[in-house]
Amino acid sequence: MSGSRRILGQGLVLGTVVLLHFGQLVKGTEDLTRNVSSTFNEGCNIPFCKNSNNGSFVNVFHISARGQNDTIHFVWSSYGALTGLVAQTKNTAVFRIDWEKVKNRSLNAISFEPKGAVLFSSGVIFSRLIEFDDVSDTAKLTPASKIKVKSFEDLQWNNFNMTVSKTKHSGVFNSSSLAKGGNGFISLMVQGFQDNGRGKVLPQLLHTSNSSYFEFALKNISTHFNNSRFALELVFVHQDKKNKTSFSISRSIADQYTPAVFYVDNVKFTPSSKDNLGGYVSWKPVTYTKEERHLGNGKLVHQYGLKTNVTQLWDHLPLYSIAHAFWGDLKDLDITSMNISFGIDQDGFYKETNYTVWCGLVGYGEAPLDGLSLLIIIVISASIGIPVVLIVFGGSFMSFRNLLRKKKGEALLVDPGIN
Amino acid sequence: MAKENDISETAPLLSGRPIESEDEENLTGCGATAACNPHRALHRYIALFFICLLSFGSYFCYDNPAALQSQIKQALSIDTQRFMVLYSIYSWPNVVLCFFGGFLIDRVFGVRLGTLIFSSFLVVGQSLFALGALLDLYILMVVGRFVFGLGGENLAVCQSTYSVFWFKNKEINFVFGLQLSLSRIGSTLNMNLEPIIYNAFSKTSPATFRLSMALWFGLFLCVFSLLCGVILGLMDKRAARILKRDSMETGEVIHFRDILDFPVSLWLIFFICVTYYVAVFPFIGLGPAFIADKFNTSIAYANFVTSLVFIISAVASPLIGVVVDYTGKNVFWVSLGVVMTLASHMLLAFTFAPPLLAMCIMGVAYSVLACALWPMVAFVTPENQLGTAYGCMQSLQNLGLAVVTIIAGGLVDSSGYLMLEVFFCAWLCGALLCTTLLYLNDAAKGGNLNKSTKERNRDKKIAEAQAEKERLQKELPVNYGTDDSHITPKSAFQLRNRYLSKIGAKLPQSYNPNTLALARHGFLQ
Numbered sequence: 052m053s054g055s056r057r058i059l060g061q062g063l064v065l066g067t068v069v070l071l072h073f074g075q076l077v078k079g080t081e082d083l084t085r086n087v088s089s090t091f092n093e094g095c096n097i098p099f100c101k102n103s104n105n106g107s108f109v110n111v112f113h114i115s116a117r118g119q120n121d122t123i124h125f126v127w128s129s130y131g132a133l134t135g136l137v138a139q140t141k142n143t144a145v146f147r148i149d150w151e152k153v154k155n156r157s158l159n160a161i162s163f164e165p166k167g168a169v170l171f172s173s174g175v176i177f178s179r180l181i182e183f184d185d186v187s188d189t190a191k192l193t194p195a196s197k198i199k200v201k202s203f204e205d206l207q208w209n210n211f212n213m214t215v216s217k218t219k220h221s222g223v224f225n226s227s228s229l230a231k232g233g234n235g236f237i238s239l240m241v242q243g244f245q246d247n248g249r250g251k252v253l254p255q256l257l258h259t260s261n262s263s264y265f266e267f268a269l270k271n272i273s274t275h276f277n278n279s280r281f282a283l284e285l286v287f288v289h290q291d292k293k294n295k296t297s298f299s300i301s302r303s304i305a306d307q308y309t310p311a312v313f314y315v316d317n318v319k320f321t322p323s324s325k326d327n328l329g330g331y332v333s334w335k336p337v338t339y340t341k342e343e344r345h346l347g348n349g350k351l352v353h354q355y356g357l358k359t360n361v362t363q364l365w366d367h368l369p370l371y372s373i374a375h376a377f378w379g380d381l382k383d384l385d386i387t388s389m390n391i392s393f394g395i396d397q398d399g400f401y402k403e404t405n406y407t408v409w410c411g412l413v414g415y416g417e418a419p420l421d422g423l424s425l426l427i428i429i430v431i432s433a434s435i436g437i438p439v440v441l442i443v444f445g446g447s448f449m450s451f452r453n454l455l456r457k458k459k460g461e462a463l464l465v466d467p468g469i470n
Numbered sequence: 471m472a473k474e475n476d477i478s479e480t481a482p483l484l485s486g487r488p489i490e491s492e493d494e495e496n497l498t499g500c501g502a503t504a505a506c507n508p509h510r511a512l513h514r515y516i517a518l519f520f521i522c523l524l525s526f527g528s529y530f531c532y533d534n535p536a537a538l539q540s541q542i543k544q545a546l547s548i549d550t551q552r553f554m555v556l557y558s559i560y561s562w563p564n565v566v567l568c569f570f571g572g573f574l575i576d577r578v579f580g581v582r583l584g585t586l587i588f589s590s591f592l593v594v595g596q597s598l599f600a601l602g603a604l605l606d607l608y609i610l611m612v613v614g615r616f617v618f619g620l621g622g623e624n625l626a627v628c629q630s631t632y633s634v635f636w637f638k639n640k641e642i643n644f645v646f647g648l649q650l651s652l653s654r655i656g657s658t659l660n661m662n663l664e665p666i667i668y669n670a671f672s673k674t675s676p677a678t679f680r681l682s683m684a685l686w687f688g689l690f691l692c693v694f695s696l697l698c699g700v701i702l703g704l705m706d707k708r709a710a711r712i713l714k715r716d717s718m719e720t721g722e723v724i725h726f727r728d729i730l731d732f733p734v735s736l737w738l739i740f741f742i743c744v745t746y747y748v749a750v751f752p753f754i755g756l757g758p759a760f761i762a763d764k765f766n767t768s769i770a771y772a773n774f775v776t777s778l779v780f781i782i783s784a785v786a787s788p789l790i791g792v793v794v795d796y797t798g799k800n801v802f803w804v805s806l807g808v809v810m811t812l813a814s815h816m817l818l819a820f821t822f823a824p825p826l827l828a829m830c831i832m833g834v835a836y837s838v839l840a841c842a843l844w845p846m847v848a849f850v851t852p853e854n855q856l857g858t859a860y861g862c863m864q865s866l867q868n869l870g871l872a873v874v875t876i877i878a879g880g881l882v883d884s885s886g887y888l889m890l891e892v893f894f895c896a897w898l899c900g901a902l903l904c905t906t907l908l909y910l911n912d913a914a915k916g917g918n919l920n921k922s923t924k925e926r927n928r929d930k931k932i933a934e935a936q937a938e939k940e941r942l943q944k945e946l947p948v949n950y951g952t953d954d955s956h957i958t959p960k961s962a963f964q965l966r967n968r969y970l971s972k973i974g975a976k977l978p979q980s981y982n983p984n985t986l987a988l989a990r991h992g993f994l995q
Contacts, residue, residue: 188673304820310886311763346883347549398544399677427892434899438906445910452914 084246085116085123085260089220091212093146099154103210106227109153110211111161111373113146114220114243116260121170123415125263126161126377127241129208129224132369133177135241135265136377137330139415144168153376160376169290171327173320174374175413176286177203177267179367180237181390184276190353190396192282199275204369206237220244235271235405247419253344254309254335254410257421262414269393271405278400281407282392286364287332287357288374289385291323296387298357305421310346312337316354317418318389333418334411338393340404350398352409355390364388508709517636517709518645520702522652524585524629527695528622529656531596531688532560536755537664537773538684540762545677546608550756554879557755559612560619561872568864569724571624572857575631582703585628589696591621596692600685606678623864632702635715647788654784660688661758661777665770728858735850735919738908740863743843744870745901746808749815749894750836751871752878754779760818760887761825775825782833787841790834794841798923801912804846805905807839812898819891849919 090113092100100109114125124146126136130153144163152160163169180203183196192198207227214223221242229235242264250256250264258264269281289296301315312335322329336352339345358364364386369375378384393407394400401407412418504512535542535556543553575584595618602610629649637645664684671680709715757776762769794803814831817823851859874897881890912919921929 302822304822305888306764306886307889308886310882310884311759313764314766345549347543347547397541397673397677423888427888430892430896434896438899438902441903441906445906449910449913 083118083260085118087114087116087220087243087245087260089114089215089217089222089243091215091222092148094148095150097150097154100150105207107207108210108212110208110224111148111153112211112215112222112241114241114263115146116243116245117142118260123261124163125241125243125413126373127222127224127239127263127265128373129203129206129211129226129239131156131372131375132203133206133224133239134174134372134374135263135413136172136174136373137263137413137415138163138172138377139170139327139330140168141170156371156375158375158379161373162377171323171330171415172290172377173330173413174288174377175318175332176288176369176372176374177239177283178286178369178388179203179284180269181282181284181392182272182275182279183282183392185278185280185400188278188396188400190280190351190392190394190398192280192353192355192390192392197276202367202369204371229272235273237272238266238268238270240266240268249308250410253339253346253349254312254337256335256410256412257308257419258412259414259416259419261416262412262419264410264412266408266410268408269401269406272401274401280392280394280401282390283409284367284388284390285332286368286386286388287318287320288378288381289320289323289387290378292383292385294321294323294329294385296320296357296359296385298354298389301420303421305423305427307424307427308421309335309337309349311349315418315420316352318357318387319418328416330413330415331418332411332413334409338407338409340394340398340407342406342408344408348404350393350407351395353392355392358388361386508712513709514636517632517702517705518648520698520705521629521632521636521645522649523698524589524632524695524702525625525649525653526656526698527589527596527688527692528592528625529653530660530691531592531599531618532622533657533660533754534599534664534685534688536758536776537661538668538681539755539759540769541665541668541677541681541684542603543759545603545681546606546611548608549879550759550882551876551879552608554752554755554875555612556615557752558872558875559615560622561868561875563616563619564623564868565865565872567620567624568868569726569861571627572861573724574624575628581628581631581635582706585625585632585699585703586696588621588625588628589692589699591617592625592692593689593696595619595621596685596689600682600689603678603685604682623868632706636706636709647791650787651784654780656691657780658777658784661773661780662770664688665773724858724861725855726858728855729862731855732859732862733850735908735911735915736847736859738904738911739843739846739850740866741904742804742808742901742908743863744866745897745904746811746839746843747867748870748874749811749897749901750779750832752875753815753894755875756878756882756887756890757829760882760890764818764887765822765825767825772825775829778826778829779833779836782830783837783840786834786837790837791841794838794845796923798926799920800842800846800849801905801909801920803838803842805902805909807835807842808898808901808905810835810838812895812902815891815894815898819888819895846919 092109092111093113095101100111102108109130111126111128111130114127116123116125120142122140122142122144124136124138124140124144126138126146128134140163143165145168147162147164149160149162180201181192182199182201183192184198185191185196206229209225209227211222211224214225216222219242221240224239224241226237229237244258244260244262244264247257247259250258256264267283272281287296297319299317299319301317302313303315304313306313314336315333316336317331317333320330334352336354337349338352339348340350341348365382368381368386374381391409393409504510505516507513535553539553542548542556543550575581578584579587595614595616598614598617599611600614602608602612602614630646633645633649664687667684667687668680671683754776758769758772761767761772761775765772767775794800797803810831814828814835817828817831818825847859847863848856878890878893881893909920
């Protein structure tokens with residue numbers, strides 16, 4: 052590409068960025084307010100979903116966000132592999148779980164009735180947790196890295212119902228202990244929203260009623276190597292085989308909500324028809340290594356690109372999850388996967404704090420992007436405006452005065468005696 | 471080997487009274503060679519070497535925190551605000567010391583001892599700083615930076631005093647330029663070398679240990695500077711004895727009462743100084759991390775890009791200095807510097823344009839501003855108040871830096887780098903505002919500050935001619951009626967009016983020149 056074209060291109064990009072930001076500001080309120088409700092193990096009628104099974108609870112958390120034209124359902128579950136589903140349905144759709152089928156790990160145990168009520172669906176499966184020995188402290192997972200893999204299917208989970216907040220439409224999946232001391236575990240907090248807003252703690256992600264927020268944390272997990280770091284394998288499921296799942300990194304100049312983070316990683320599920328907007332999983336590439344989050348303990352989340360070669364995936368796809376329960380055989384769908392790892396070089400590895408938390412959103416439509424805040428626009432316009440106004444007025448005043456003085460000067464020359 | 475008789479130059483090269491030849495000390499042996507003979511230029515250049523290296527350690531160490539920002543924050547697990555305290559604490563003692571540095575050097579220590587004392591402060595300060603890093607004691611590091619601050623700025627005063635006394639009426643401008651360039655080299659070297667030293671130590675050793683090793687290197691340079699101070703002191707003592715030179719003084723006299731007499735334009739210059747520098751220096755401290763995060767570069771590259779400000783100003787300052795001196799119009803240059811800096815901050819804040827470009831602009835802008843702003847003080851201040859004016863300016867600058875660096879660090883923690891850049895932009899707009907006000911204020915008084923050098927020289931000539939004429943008139947009998955005199959004798963009418971207005975009596979309406987003018991132009995008829 053020639054230099055001038057690149058400059059032009061950059062100019063255009065800049066222009067669009069600015070326009071987008073202002074567009075965002077104006078748009079802001081357009082998004083829907085939805086009527087949100089949440090249920091735990093909906094329609095549970097057998098002991099299997101009420102009590103613990105060999106120390107592990109079956110947890111299915113359903114958030115439904117009902118709008119004027121459609122309802123967005125978020126279903127999170129730790130049964131099988133840890134999974135989140137997003138489905139856009141007609142308002143008439145009814146969510147049903149056939150608990151016997153779930154117990155038997157059969158396909159199509161979860162459904163929306165009547166048939167054809169689902170307009171769009173997608174999902175994310177947390178398939179494997181990879182612990183790797185980062186001998187050369189590069190914070191990169193390489194094929195040469197010594198690894199120890201834990202499948203999420205093999206984990207046992209505590210009772211989710213104990214953590215549900217009806218008012219916040221949130222809850223936490225906590226795994227049973229993964230440390231010798233007994234206080235180490237994996238947790239996934241999930242939450243639904245009535246309308247637009249922003250998280251109170253870092254990374255303060257912008258959310259809409261079309262999205263569900265999650266926080267994935269590794270707390271005091273016992274490690275097997277000297278220089279252990281953790282990576283996560285995610286599997287993305289798109290309802291339609293013909294339509295692609297794509298990955299992009301968008302950047303924004305606005306880091307006022309997540310200091311020092313200028314990028315957003317975004318997995319996009321392209322719309323399957325004109326009637327829907329598709330979906331997304333998006334996150335800022337930052338992980339916090341202490342419970343009390345601030346810029347200083349924010350470390351990089353490294354992504355290793357979207358893997359679209361499906362056949363490689365089959366070997367270690369989970370055998371069962373609510374994705375299977377909903378869609379049936381995943382081979383008929385568009386499946387992609389991605390590894391992400393937590394931490395940067397020289398941060399002392401996982402053992403430095405024994406804690407890492409990663410936050411993101413799953414949702415319907417387009418992932419919300421941060422724009423310039425009103426405060427910044429006011430400060431900039433005021434601080435540029437005042438000198439400009441002064442220059443204009445001062446300048447014209449001065450020239451007027453000079454004009455006057457010239458004439459006055461003539462007058463004074465005649466009688467310079469006074470004063 | 472040269473003998474004492476070979477000394478051809480008996481006139482002193484350094485300042486001082488002419489020395490009677492019979493007082494001449496006999497130099498023998500090595501002392502008489504060109505290198506050791508204070509009368510000779512070579513000896514002076516050897517002294518210059520030590521003078522320049524006197525503050526090398528100080529400049530290298532001042533920006534140590536910036537060069538190792540992420541490492542310091544990580545090793546001590548501190549946030550950005552507490553990190554920036556390391557800079558702020560350096561400025562606090564200098565808010566006061568700017569006024570008393572000259573006094574301490576002249577009346578209490580003397581330059582030679584003062585140099586050693588202030589260099590020792592640097593050594594002690596840097597030691598505490600490095601020790602704090604080693605022991606993971608943040609508070610000790612802060613104390614170290616405070617002690618370091620006690621020495622840093624005053625050492626610069628000692629350095630310039632040495633330069634003045636060894637090079638007055640010689641290559642003084644060259645010497646000052648060389649010092650500035652060398653100090654920039656120190657800063658640049660720090661930015662690019664410190665991370666390398668840090669990384670040179672095994673990754674298995676604790677971060678605090680590696681950090682302290684990088685800082686010990688700074689200490690090594692401070693000790694080196696102190697040794698330079700010792701050698702220079704000895705050389706100077708010997709030279710003063712041989713040349714029978716006056717004792718050195720900074721000549722800086724501070725009268726706090728002068729502050730009351732400062733004109734508005736001087737205060738505006740102070741405000742420009744504060745508002746401009748708080749948008750540049752704290753940015754240097756925060757720049758590397760910001761650039762690495764936003765533009766996705768390596769820390770080493772981010773450090774390099776940030777140090778560009780220093781590299782460019784080292785090269786550009788002398789050139790721009792010549793241009794500014796040649797053209798005059800200082801207010802114009804100041805506003806250009808502010809606007810360019812504003813542009814570069816805006817590039818960094820609102821675009822993803824390569825930071826290299828923005829930092830180059832900032833480097834040039836910084837040089838332009840420095841070259842145009844500081845001399846302006848001399849245009850609006852009488853010579854006997856210059857010491858006070860510059861002291862005041864530096865004090866306010868340090869006060870601004872002390873406060874703003876802390877705020878800037880806190881801002882990054884709470885609101886991110888965009889907000890920080892907007893904050894800096896706001897300060898620069900404040901600087902622009904002050905510059906505009908300065909221009910208006912000055913234009914109202916006849917536009918002295920923004921004169922071109924040509925006009926300034928012409929005015930100077932006129933003033934000289936005028937003075938000459940007045941002198942002649944005093945000597946010669948008063949010569950009424952000659953055409954070359956602009957001074958016309960006053961009529962009784964004029965004298966009476968002058969007297970009336972002096973005692974504050976109200977003049978009749980018709981005697982007011984303003985209304986008279988209006989009347990003549992027909993407005994009142």
